[in-house]
Each structure stands twice: as structure tokens, then as C-alpha cells.
Amino acid sequence: MTDQRKKKKRTFEDIFVDTIVYTTLILLSVLTIIPFMQVVTVSMSPTEVVSSYGFHLIPLKFDWDGYRKILAYQQIWIGYQNTIIRVILGILVSMTFMILAAYPLSKKNLVHRKFWTIFMVFTMFFSGGLIPTYLIVKGVGLYNSVWALVLPVAINTFTMLIIRNYFMSLPEEIQESARIDGANEFIILTRIILPISIPILATVGLWTMVYHWNEWFNAMIYLKDSKKAVLQLVLRKIMFEGSEPQAVEAANTIYANTDTMKMAALMVSLIPLLVVYPFLQKYFVKGVMIGSLKG
Amino acid sequence: MKRKTFRHVGSLVSAALLVGSLAACSSTESGKTSTSAPGTTGTKATAAAKNDTPVTIEWAGYNINDVAPDANSEIIQEVSKRFNAKFNVWTADSQKYSEVFNVRMASGEIPDILRLKGFELSKLVDSGVAAEIPVETIKQKAPNYYKLIMDNDTSGSAFRSSMYKGKNYGLSAFQLDGTYPTSLVWRTDWLKNVGITKIPETLAEFEDAIYKFTNNDPDKNGKKDTYGLSSTAMQTVLGAFGPIPTDVIKGTTPYSNLWYTVKDNKVTMDAIQPEMKEGLKLLAKWYKDGVIDPEFVTGENKGGYWATSHAFINNRIGVTGNVMYYHWTPPLTEGDKGGAVYQEFIKVKPDAKYDETWSLGKAIKGPDGKAYGANIWGYNNETLVITKNAAKDPRKLDTILKMLDTLVTDKDYYMLANYGVKDKDYVINADGSVASKLKNPTETAQRGVSTFGMYTNNPDVVKQIFKAKYAVADKVKGTGTPPSYLPSVEASGKFTADLQKLTTENYIKIITGEQSIDSFDEYVKKARAAGANEIEKQYTEVIK
Numbered sequence: 001m002t003d004q005r006k007k008k009k010r011t012f013e014d015i016f017v018d019t020i021v022y023t024t025l026i027l028l029s030v031l032t033i034i035p036f037m038q039v040v041t042v043s044m045s046p047t048e049v050v051s052s053y054g055f056h057l058i059p060l061k062f063d064w065d066g067y068r069k070i071l072a073y074q075q076i077w078i079g080y081q082n083t084i085i086r087v088i089l090g091i092l093v094s095m096t097f098m099i100l101a102a103y104p105l106s107k108k109n110l111v112h113r114k115f116w117t118i119f120m121v122f123t124m125f126f127s128g129g130l131i132p133t134y135l136i137v138k139g140v141g142l143y144n145s146v147w148a149l150v151l152p153v154a155i156n157t158f159t160m161l162i163i164r165n166y167f168m169s170l171p172e173e174i175q176e177s178a179r180i181d182g183a184n185e186f187i188i189l190t191r192i193i194l195p196i197s198i199p200i201l202a203t204v205g206l207w208t209m210v211y212h213w214n215e216w217f218n219a220m221i222y223l224k225d226s227k228k229a230v231l232q233l234v235l236r237k238i239m240f241e242g243s244e245p246q247a248v249e250a251a252n253t254i255y256a257n258t259d260t261m262k263m264a265a266l267m268v269s270l271i272p273l274l275v276v277y278p279f280l281q282k283y284f285v286k287g288v289m290i291g292s293l294k295g
Numbered sequence: 296m297k298r299k300t301f302r303h304v305g306s307l308v309s310a311a312l313l314v315g316s317l318a319a320c321s322s323t324e325s326g327k328t329s330t331s332a333p334g335t336t337g338t339k340a341t342a343a344a345k346n347d348t349p350v351t352i353e354w355a356g357y358n359i360n361d362v363a364p365d366a367n368s369e370i371i372q373e374v375s376k377r378f379n380a381k382f383n384v385w386t387a388d389s390q391k392y393s394e395v396f397n398v399r400m401a402s403g404e405i406p407d408i409l410r411l412k413g414f415e416l417s418k419l420v421d422s423g424v425a426a427e428i429p430v431e432t433i434k435q436k437a438p439n440y441y442k443l444i445m446d447n448d449t450s451g452s453a454f455r456s457s458m459y460k461g462k463n464y465g466l467s468a469f470q471l472d473g474t475y476p477t478s479l480v481w482r483t484d485w486l487k488n489v490g491i492t493k494i495p496e497t498l499a500e501f502e503d504a505i506y507k508f509t510n511n512d513p514d515k516n517g518k519k520d521t522y523g524l525s526s527t528a529m530q531t532v533l534g535a536f537g538p539i540p541t542d543v544i545k546g547t548t549p550y551s552n553l554w555y556t557v558k559d560n561k562v563t564m565d566a567i568q569p570e571m572k573e574g575l576k577l578l579a580k581w582y583k584d585g586v587i588d589p590e591f592v593t594g595e596n597k598g599g600y601w602a603t604s605h606a607f608i609n610n611r612i613g614v615t616g617n618v619m620y621y622h623w624t625p626p627l628t629e630g631d632k633g634g635a636v637y638q639e640f641i642k643v644k645p646d647a648k649y650d651e652t653w654s655l656g657k658a659i660k661g662p663d664g665k666a667y668g669a670n671i672w673g674y675n676n677e678t679l680v681i682t683k684n685a686a687k688d689p690r691k692l693d694t695i696l697k698m699l700d701t702l703v704t705d706k707d708y709y710m711l712a713n714y715g716v717k718d719k720d721y722v723i724n725a726d727g728s729v730a731s732k733l734k735n736p737t738e739t740a741q742r743g744v745s746t747f748g749m750y751t752n753n754p755d756v757v758k759q760i761f762k763a764k765y766a767v768a769d770k771v772k773g774t775g776t777p778p779s780y781l782p783s784v785e786a787s788g789k790f791t792a793d794l795q796k797l798t799t800e801n802y803i804k805i806i807t808g809e810q811s812i813d814s815f816d817e818y819v820k821k822a823r824a825a826g827a828n829e830i831e832k833q834y835t836e837v838i839k
């Protein structure tokens with residue numbers, strides 16, 4: 001038996017396929033890692049290294065000035081705080097709304113189920129656009145508040161449909177047995193459906209988190225007060241300061257952030273996601289696979 | 296991809312803005328604007344009567360930042376008191392403020408004074424946001440400012456970028472540095488090593504120097520690893536033949552701006568002029584001979600401050616260009632850290648000394664005696680637009696014009712508006728130079744420093760403060776192309792992106808020898824058909 005398996009592994013086809021698969025994967029990881037290494041290295045290198053030609057993959061000389069300056073930059077911490085608040089609010093609001101929308105839609109006995117589904121899918125293809133959205137946000141008094149970043153994007157239709165599909169893939173029998181025991185829909189959802197849907201919820205939660213962590217455009221449009229600025233907006237500013245000719249920098253002080261500072265800022269904003277990701281990884285694969293089943 | 300998306304968003308926004316504000320702005324308002332001039336005597340009386348109530352001004356006049364000034368800052372308080380006004384300073388990400396403002400304006404909020412950069416004047420006018428402000432009114436209410444602009448208007452371009460269909464909509468700016476063309480920066484130690492004692496001034500001397508830079512091992516390391524020039528010095532080479540086509544010839548996006556020349560009330564696109572063929576011929580020869588850094592295609596700057604030439608500071612090339620003198624000045628006074636590029640250079644080459652290691656140089660003279668650096672920012676290119684809200688209320692307009700006039704007459708006010716409070720925001724050194732104490736743009740904005748600068752220098756004050764710098768600058772001041780800042784027209788918005796791409800591609804292919812010199816004629820034909828003709832026509836019409 002073992003001999004046979006060994007023999008099977010050794011076929012030319014297997015080796016051929018394996019070689020291709022591993023080469024591709026290694027190449028892909030290298031492609032991902034090289035730019036990242038460049039960022040890491042530049043963030044901790046002195047100027048003469050940064051402004052010399054070529055790749056800087058492994059830091060050979062160290063200079064922590066970039067980090068020192070960035071960590072002393074108050075606006076970064078304001079941004080951090082606001083982003084964390086935004087992410088937490090965003091996940092709570094989005095998950096609640098998406099689950100509450102997905103659950104009924106997963107029920108085959110929902111009246112006009114098809115209509116409601118299509119109605120929601122419609123919004124994936126057509127939206128009002130920037131200005132109407134802005135007017136609504138302003139009109140309902142969300143302008144210049146964190147809610148403007150959370151509420152208009154509370155439901156991502158595509159993500160919601162993935163949750164719905166996952167719910168639909170769950171065996172109907174469990175829910176029925178609960179119903180016989182006297183559980184109502186709310187109890188079924190919270191006590192039975194949600195606990196067995198952790199993979200998809202973790203996945204969707206991660207998506208939402210990454211979205212809120214990275215998004216800056218709506219913060220730029222809706223937030224007036226710089227004390228409410230999110231991290232990516234601050235980061236953008238650090239990256240672009242001094243990157244293009246400004247009409248009047250003349251003879252005055254020119255503010256230009258060094259590349260070391262910029263990359264340090266990037267690292268500072270990347271670290272939290274790097275920390276969170278591995279913990280959600282195990283759910284991630286499972287969740288996407290199952291959630292993508294059509295039902 | 297992202298850039299593209301933004302462009303779409305931008306055009307959508309502006310389209311919506313157009314529709315939205317057309318509806319919002321009734322015809323009576325535009326009628327009022329034109330009658331406001333004769334009615335001033337009447338309004339003056341009422342203005343005097345309620346003079347003690349401060350006028351509120353929605354301010355997007357200058358230095359758009361994402362941080363609002365602290366309402367308690369001395370600068371805001373003092374300016375408010377002085378002009379009996381309250382200011383709501385508009386804030387937005389400085390790189391994207393036109394997008395943010397477009398959205399806000401589309402929803403009906405309109406500032407009183409607005410920085411034009413990033414907006415199309417024609418759209419602002421057609422949608423009723425910008426209001427006419429006759430030059431005559433400016434002359435009357437801000438006479439000193441008017442005189443300053445006119446006195447320094449050597450190219451006849453004052454108020455040009457604020458003109459649309461023969462009417463003026465804004466306030467031109469005066470920048471003293473704009474009267475200084477871009478400089479060349481030479482490695483003087485390299486020149487010495489190859490036996491040249493004088494900084495090259497003519498094309499022949501320039502050619503001699505760059506060939507020696509390439510072949511005679513100017514850095515004395517025994518390796519043939521140096522070149523004469525890279526992309527930025529090409530500007531002055533082409534300028535020696537006449538026009539300068541674009542700010543820098545490099546293949547990486549975003550593509551460089553295309554430049555125009557106004558001659559006898561006619562606008563021509565510089566990149567398609569026949570003289571450029573001569574210039575390109577020379578560059579192609581140089582490239583073939585290996586004196587142009589083959590990496591010029593990706594530009595000299597590899598990140599960091601935009602004016603830094605990494606090719607230059609890394610001992611790759613011996614001459615660079617497209618920088619202002621102040622990017623490269625060494626520390627001249629107490630507390631002066633030196634120019635932004637100098638600071639990078641000194642970190643890579645700590646023993647560098649001005650004149651010994653590097654030096655500024657003038658634009659080089661061509662065969663016909665032409666020599667052009669570029670006045671890249673001009674002295675009246677930037678425009679502040681007066682909006683319908685300001686034009687409606689004579690008190691607002693008067694206050695804005697008075698603020699502008701005060702800037703060029705009152706030295707103390709100029710210092711306050713641009714540098715803040717003495718000893719708190721800046722210190723004056725023994726030699727009279729100013730050293731700022733503010734650490735970063737956020738702090739500057741919070742203090743309200745330069746919020747009310749309105750883009751206009753008080754040349755006397757500036758020359759006095761930066762005496763040492765201007766002494767260096769005056770020594771190397773060359774000749775520059777007159778600025779040709781033009782109001783944007785429909786055709787420029789429509790065709791410019793494609794023309795930029797077409798121009799850059801053809802220029803690079805000709806220089807690198809991928810295309811023959813004669814393909815220049817083909818390119819000109821293509822460019823004309825692709826919108827250059829239409830842009831020239833519309834520009835010419837607009838400045839009539």
C-alpha cells in the first residue's frame with residue numbers, strides 16, 4: 001500500500017504539476033514580500049541608504065529617526081483612535097444589519113422573497129452617486145460625525161448575500177426541531193444559526209474590518225474636523241506632503257517628510273492588521289468556501 | 296486605476312455641480328453683480344450704520360489644509376478685529392480639496408473666496424459660483440495691490456488666468472520667487488576634475504561638460520559609472536532652442552504638464568513647435584553617445600521631496616535642473632537648515648560645500664542666444680476666485696480687497712498673516728532673517744499662519760527677510776520663459792491628458808532613438824488632430 005502510494009507520487013505528471021504549483025506560489029509570495037521588505041527596510045534606514053539606487057531588502061544600517069518622528073506626531077494617534085472607534089462601530093453596525101437582512105432572505109417561506117432579493121441586488125449595480133449621498137448624509141445630520149462613515153456603508157449587499165447563502169446551506173432540520181421546542185425566529189437566529197455560522201461571520205467581520213481600516217475617501221468628504229480624521233487620511237497626508245510642486249513654498253519653510261518617515265508611518269498603520277489576520281485565518285478559508293455555495 | 300476613478304468622480308461632480316448651481320443661482324443674482332459698482336455709495340452708508348457687527352466671510356482663500364485654525368489663535372483674532380470680520384476657514388485634504396469643495400458646493404455651500412487651483416474657471420462661472428469682479432473695481436478698492444501686479448507684469452498675463460469670455464473673476468497673485476527662473480545645479484568638483492573652471496553658460500560649453508562628465512571619470516573612482524544629465528536638465532536644453540514644452544520629460548505617470556506660449560495675443564502649444572525638433576535632435580545624439588542617463592525615462596526623483604534628484608545626489612549625473620534656487624541653498628543664516636534638496640544632499644554627501652562641491656547655474660544659451668529656465672510658478676499664476684456670495688454683499692468684497700491691499704502696504708500685517716506672532720511662531724535673527732518655530736503643517740494651520748496670505752508677497756518685506764538667500768539667487772538669476780498661465784477651457788480639459796501621453800511617448804522615443812527625428816513631424820500632425828489645434832483656438836479666444 002505504502003509502496004503503491006510512493007510509486008503514485010513519483011509519476012512524471014505529479015512532479016510536473018507540483019513543480020508548477022510550488023513555483024507559482026513561491027513567485028507569488030516573493031512578489032508580495034519584496035515590496036513589503038522594501039517598506040520595512042526603508043522605514044528603519046538612514047537617508048544615504050534610502051536615496052541610493054536599487055532594492056533595499058534587508059536593513060544593514062539602522063536609523064530609528066523615522067519611527068521616532070512618526071510616533072511623536074500627535075495626529076497619528078488621533079487618527080488611530082478614530083479608526084479604532086470607527087472599526088468597532090462599523091463591525092457592530094454592519095454585522096447586525098447584514099445578519100438581520102440575510103436571515104429573512106434565507107427563508108424559503110418569506111413572502112416575495114425573490115422580489116426583495118432582486119431589489120437589494122439592484123443597489124449593487126445602481127447607486128445615487130456621490131452628491132445625492134452627500135446631501136442625504138448632511139440632511140439627516142450625520143455630517144462631521146463618525147456615523148457618516150458607518151451608516152451609509154452599513155450593508156454591503158454582496159457580503160450580505162454571502163451570509164444569506166451560508167444561512168441557506170444550513171440544514172433546515174435543526175431550525176425545525178428548535179421551532180418544535182418552542183423557539184421563535186429570534187431565538188433560532190441567536191442561539192442556533194449564529195453559533196454555527198462563526199466561520200462566515202469571522203470572515204465577513206474581517207472584510208468589514210479591513211474595509212473600515214483602509215477607507216479614507218468618505219472620511220475626507222464627510223469629516224470637517226481634523227480631530228475626527230481617520231488614520232488613513234493622516235497617512236495620506238504624510239505621504240503626500242512635499243511630493244509635488246506647491247506654488248508657495250518659496251523661501252518659507254518647506255515641509256517634506258522623508259521616505260523613512262513615510263514608510264515608518266505605513267508600518268505603524270499596518271501592524272494591527274498583521275496582528276489580527278493570523279487569528280482569523282483559519283475561519284477565513286472555511287468561511288469563504290462555504291459561503292460561496294449557491295443556494 | 297485609482298487615479299482614473301477619481302478623475303471620473305471629479306467630472307461627475309463637476310457636471311452635477313453645474314446642474315445644481317444653475318438651478319440655485321437665479322438670474323437676478325447675476326444681475327445684481329453688475330449693478331453693485333454704481334450702487335456703492337448707497338451701500339456704504341448702510342455699511343457704516345451696521346459697521347459694528349462683523350461681516351462673516353467663508354474663507355477658502357489660501358493654504359487649504361485639513362486642519363482648521365484654532366479660533367483663539369492670535370492671528371485669527373487680530374485679523375478679525377482689524378477688518379471687523381469673522382472667518383469660517385474651509386478645510387480639506389490639501390491634495391484633494393477641489394473634490395471635497397465640489398461636493399460641498401454642489402450641495403449649496405459656497406465660500407466667499409476660493410482658490411482656483413484644481414477647478415475649471417469656465418465651469419465655476421457657467422454654474423454661477425464665480426462672480427465677476429471688474430479689474431476697475433480692484434484698481435479702485437485695492438490700489439496698492441493693483442499697482443504691484445501691474446508693475447511686475449512683464450508678460451502681459453496679469454489677471455489672465457482669471458479671465459473668462461472677456462470678464463475678470465478673480466485676483467491674481469504676486470510671488471517674488473516667481474520672478475526667478477529655475478536654475479541648473481552643477482557639480483563644481485566634477486567640473487574641476489575634468490578641467491573646466493567656469494560654470495557652462497552656452498550650449499557648446501554645456502555639451503563639452505556633459506561629455507567629459509561621462510567619459511573622463513569625474514568622480515575619480517576609476518569606473519565609467521557617470522552620466523552628463525538626466526531628465527530635468529533637458530528643459531533648459533530645449534529652452535535654448537526656444538520654448539520649453541513641459542516641466543519634465545519622463546515616462547512615468549502622472550504625465551507632465553504641457554506648456555503654452557502667448558505671443559501677439561495668440562496661444563501656441565510649445566511641444567509642437569518646429570524648434571523642438573532641433574532640440575530633440577541634439578538630445579537624441581547625446582543619448583546615443585551615452586551622456587544621458589538611460590534611467591531618465593523614469594525620472595530623477597525616486598520619492599521623498601519632489602525636487603530632489605536622486606541621480607544627482609548619488610553621483611550619477613553632473614548637472615540637474617528644474618529646481619528653484621531655494622531648494623539648493625546651503626544654510627545662510629542662524630537657524631536656517633538650508634533648502635529642502637540641500638538637506639537630502641548633505642546627508643548623502645556630508646562634506647559637500649557650496650561652490651566647491653556644487654553650485655547653481657543659469658539657463659544655457661542656445662545658437663540664437665536664447666536661454667530659458669522656467670518661471671515654473673510665475674508671478675501671477677495663482678488665482679483666488681470671488682464667488683457670487685461675496686459679490687452679492689459689498690461689505691464682504693470690500694473686506695477681501697482691503698485685506699489684500701493691506702498685505703502689500705502694511706509690513707506688520709504681512710508678517711502676522713504669513714509668519715504669525717513674533718517670538719511665538721517665529722524669531723528674527725540678528726541679521727534680520729526669519730526662522731519659523733512651527734514644526735509641521737498641522738501646527739502651522741492650527742495657529743492660522745499663512746491662512747490669510749492670499750498668495751501675494753510683499754516684495755519689500757520678503758527681500759528684507761531673506762536677504763542672504765536673494766543675494767545667492769540674484770547672482771545666478773538667468774532668463775526664463777514668461778509664464779503662460781491660462782484659464783482652463785473646455786478643450787484643455789478634454790484633450791490634455793491624451794496630448795500629454797502622446798507628447799511624452801514621442802519625445803522619449805525620439806530621444807532614445809526608437810523613432811527617427813523625422814517622426815517629430817508625424818507627431819505634430821497627430822497632436823494637432825488630437826486636440827492641440829482646438830486647445831490653441833479656444834485659449835486664443837479666451838484671452839482676447
